[in-house]
Amino acid sequence: MKKMKAVAFITLGCKVNQYETNAMTQQFIQKGYDVVDHTKKADIYIVNTCTVTNMSDRKSRQMLRRVKELNKEAIVVACGCYAQVAKEEIEKIEEINLVLGNNEKKDIVAYVEKYIENQNLKKLEENKKYKKIEITKVQQTAEKQKEIETQIEDVMNQKEFVEFGDITFTEKTRAVIKIQDGCDRFCSYCIIPYARGRVRSRKPEHILSEIGKIAKEGIKEVVITGIHIASYGRDFKEQYQLIDLLEEMNEVEGIERIRLGSIEPLLITEEFVNRLAKLSKVCHQFHLSLQSGCDETLKRMNRRYTTEQFKKIAKLLRDTFEDTILTTDIIVGFPGENEEEFEKTYTFLKEIQFYKMHIFKYSPRKGTKAAEMRGQVDGNIKEERSRKLIELSNQNEKEYNKKCIGKEVEVLFEEEKNGIWQGHTKNYILAHLRTGEHLENKILKCKCVGAEKEYIEL
Ligand code: SF4
Incomplete structure (x- = not known):
């Protein structure tokens, strides 16, 4: 053979x-x-x-x-x-x-x-x-x-979303679905638009059929991802946006949870949130990529929102969904970020209180505007700023977890390690339960009895 x-x-x-x-x-x-x-x-x-x-x-x-x-x-x-x-x-x-x-x-x-x-x-x-x-x-x-x-x-000439055909998902509890490719934003530090091309959205019927397949395989959670999912539908002739897609996804039998991948803050409008509030399967964990909490830095980054707008968005989500968890990405040491600008970011982040922040030390990417900017920041300063923000993020996570004690949470269990079953709550808090029972892919309502820095105990 x-x-x-x-x-x-x-x-x-x-x-x-x-x-x-x-x-x-x-x-x-x-x-x-x-x-x-x-x-x-x-x-x-x-x-x-x-x-x-x-x-x-x-x-x-x-x-x-x-x-x-x-x-x-x-x-x-x-x-x-x-x-x-x-x-x-x-x-x-x-x-x-x-x-x-x-x-x-x-x-x-x-x-x-x-x-x-x-x-x-x-x-x-x-x-x-x-x-x-x-x-x-x-x-x-x-x-x-x-x-x-x-x-x-040349991806820049690509006009249509490229389908991969029939995919079998090997995951048991959570599958990632790609809904679009490309980005038209051209943030000054990012090379991705050149690597991925212009926005191309995947046809809803293809996405829904893939999700139907996932549901048949017994997977309960889908995470929707793309290069810039807030732009979903922008290239369609007819009016069809991310929220329309989410409404259809919410109807797919067998899928219990729909999680949004990283989104640009400006996607969150009152209309979007009002429609989202009617969708029982959408998880209230929102990864809003803020990048900086200082308006001057944001401007140089070519991000298209201000901290004031962001604050309103965070409030809107928290007022609408009691269990909202906000996470974000932050770049420290962007060209021209002096002490004053960093302080503004720090103060803003303290005010917003993200559950988790992914901190990136700015690293120039050849071929981008930011790589040519004056005021490149020293490596030690970036290190120090990053350390400060990681500390703040850890503190926020710990405090939020503590507030869960005594509350009832819904957990989708994923795997067992040393007699402890691990899973995530709907708003993506890691949860541990010591039990001899086999819980893989089960969704259970449990009471939170303890909290550690990175997880809650059930
Ligand atoms: S950072 Fe994101 S939104 Fe900005 S250009 Fe890169 S992929 Fe697009």
């Missing part, structure tokens, strides 16, 4: 990349490949790269080199956002065999198989050549570099 080829995946970056890795995995499985862990020896390694910061680029390069150490003969494929925007940089990495952009992911198996076919043909040719001439090491290296094949379509 012919041995199946083994393929391994490494995913860097966001939930969209995770979704796409899942889709690529399914394609390889359908074609009879064996999927193995990326720490094991494989015949093909697919590195789904990220380019959101210079650090992500570095990590992507590291992974691309590292996998070849596991099998010198393996085919290494670089795909995703870093491959899309830094094709030339990537092609210099000798360990890589094939470079694919974001649009090529949907046909990845065909590209890999074509590459293998080409290599086999070349080998046949070379065998003939070796008999005739002696190739020096230098020539061999030059030939090696030529072996890197690249297929990258």
Whole structure:
């Protein structure tokens, strides 16, 4: 019997990349490949790269080199956002065999198989050549570099959402669904619009059919994700927005929870919240990417809201949903962020009291406006600001958890570790319950009896 080829995946970056890795995995499985862990020896390694910061680029390069150490003969494929925007940089990495952009992911198996076919043909040719001439090491290296094949379509010309076809979800309790791609915002620090192109929304019927499938597989929670989900529907001819989609999703039988991925604050209008209030399955955890709590910094970032607007949005959500939890992303050390600006951010964050904040130290991304701005901030200062905000975030989390003691919460249980069942409340607080019962994928109402910094006890 012919041995199946083994393929391994490494995913860097966001939930969209995770979704796409899942889709690529399914394609390889359908074609009879064996999927193995990326720490094991494989015949093909697919590195789904990220380019959101210079650090992500570095990590992507590291992974691309590292996998070849596991099998010198393996085919290494670089795909995703870093491959899309830094094709030339990537092609210099000798360990890589094939470079694919974001649009090529949907046909990845065909590209890999074509590459293998080409290599086999070349080998046949070379065998003939070796008999005739002696190739020096230098020539061999030059030939090696030529072996890197690249297929990258310009995403900026892409007008339609690219479907991956039928995806099987391997998760048991929660699945991530991609509803759109691309971003038209051009924040000054972000390269993503160049890596992902313009806003393209996925057709509602495709999303709803995927969700129906998820429900049939017994998964109870869906997380909707995209590059800029607030823009969902903007490219449709007819008027159809995210809230319309949420209303339809709320009707899908079997799905118990709908969670929104990261959203831009301006999506939250009174009309949106009023309609949302009628949807029983939508979780009241909102990840509103604020980025800075200082208006001057926000302006330089090309974010399109003010702190005053944000404050109103937070109030609207909290007044409407008693169990609202707000989380956010903050960038510290953005060019020009002096002590005064940082203080404004700190004070604002203290006032809003996010449950959790993901703090990023600004790292210039080549090709963006911010990378060229004056007033780049010293690394030690960024470190100190980041430490201060992480401390504030931890404090908020702990305080909020404490307030849950004595309250009834609804938990979807996910997994068991050392006799403790872990799950999340509807508003995404981690919950622990010590029990011998098997609770996987069960939703239970429980009383909160204790609180730690990162979780509540039931
Ligand atoms: S909204 Fe801004 S930060 Fe987010 S992907 Fe678009 S350009 Fe980047």
